[in-house]
Amino acid sequence: MVIPKGMKTDILDTLADSMSKISPYPERQHYENVAKALVEKHPSLKEPGSGKGWYGWFHSLKFKLGNYRQKLSAAGCPEVRVNKRIGEDAKGSRVKKSKKGEVHYCPDPPEGLSAEDMEGKRKMIEVEMLKKDLDHQQIEELMSATFSKRRKEIVGDQPLIGDVMTRWPAMFCERQVRAEFKRIVSTDLLESFLNGLDDLVPRLLEVYEAVTKSGKKPALKAILDCVKKDNTNERRRTAALLGLPHYLSEDPSDIIRMCDAHGESLAAAMKGMQLGLLIGYEGDNQDAFPEVFDVAVVVEENIVLHNFKDVPSSFTMLLGIIYCVNLEYPRAMKYSFEFLQKVVMKIKPDEASARVHGVRNKLLRFYWLGKTH
Secondary structure: OOOOHHHHHHHHHHHHHHHHHHOOOOOHHHHHHHHHHHHHHOHHHOOOOOOOOOHHHHHHHHHHHHHHHHHHHHOOOHHHHOOOOOHHHHHOOOOOOOOOOOOOOOOOOOOOOOHHHHHHHHHHHHHHHOOOOOOHHHHHHHHHHOHHHHHHHHHHHOOOHHHHHHHOHHHOOHHHHHHHHHHHHOOOHHHHHHHHHHHHHHHHHHHHHHHHOOOOOHHHHHHHHHHHHOOOHHHHHHHHHHHHHHHOOOOOOOOEEEEEOOOOOHHHHHOOOOEEEEEEEOOOOOOOOOOEEEEEEEEOOEEEEEEEOOHHHHHHHHHHHHHHOOOOOOHHHHHHHHHHHHHHOOOOHHHOOHHHHHHHHHHHHHHHHHHHO
């Protein structure tokens, strides 16, 4: 079919509008999937002389989305405007876009609420947090109403964690971390993390055991030895989580730290920590992971959450904080966090890196081997 220019423009406009409603910043595979689906649904649109028949549509879509984003920015779309650069910043940092499966990355403000209205509600949250007896229902409603304002500040301005804690004090408690995560990802944080982890713990420990038989990875073997001394469900979960970076040949020393709860000062224990968990223990620590006294979530050498009595719950909250404050995974453990997101929590599981995909396949093989024996 010879496609008139006007028809091609209409097709691309329609596709760009539909794609932008899902994300203004599609990945390469998304463009490919749409182009393939187009020619499969309408074979007459296949390009003559093209092996795949859709490659030209793929490139046209990329250009069309680029132009469409300019229109969205002019119309005030927050997720696009947050990347608008002016003057010296025109060649600034990378595009701010959903990278960890965020469904509501930088949402539109609610209808009927002006910027002044939302600032007023933000100040009401500050006042409420000063009270001895908190009205959790009111805080929940105010946090929900100011969600778009908060995301615009966090994503657009990238403030220091201390400034976020000052402006949004209600967000730094377990209840609100779970609520904010659900607003961002539309998934229950604690439920999806712990249920996914429990499904994988037996196979993870088997894989760890297999790799340590040759004498490699002594740190991982020390973690497994702790489980053999006390084979409770909580310690099996802990071993699966603490062993993951060692299995993936990553160094967790700057992200997961342990300290004597009554010994060294917090400032010394947190020195240099940009993001991670500080696990406090009591008494002499001879094991790879001791009895937990308290676990704290640390961001930029600041304790943002604490009073967790087990490692799995604190790991869950660490992931929640990463999403709530729009942080990147720490480079030293990027594959471990990617595994937790895409394999444990099943958020964007089809976009796993080769290393994480390989671990997932190995776990599946162990699963089927267990089924056949």
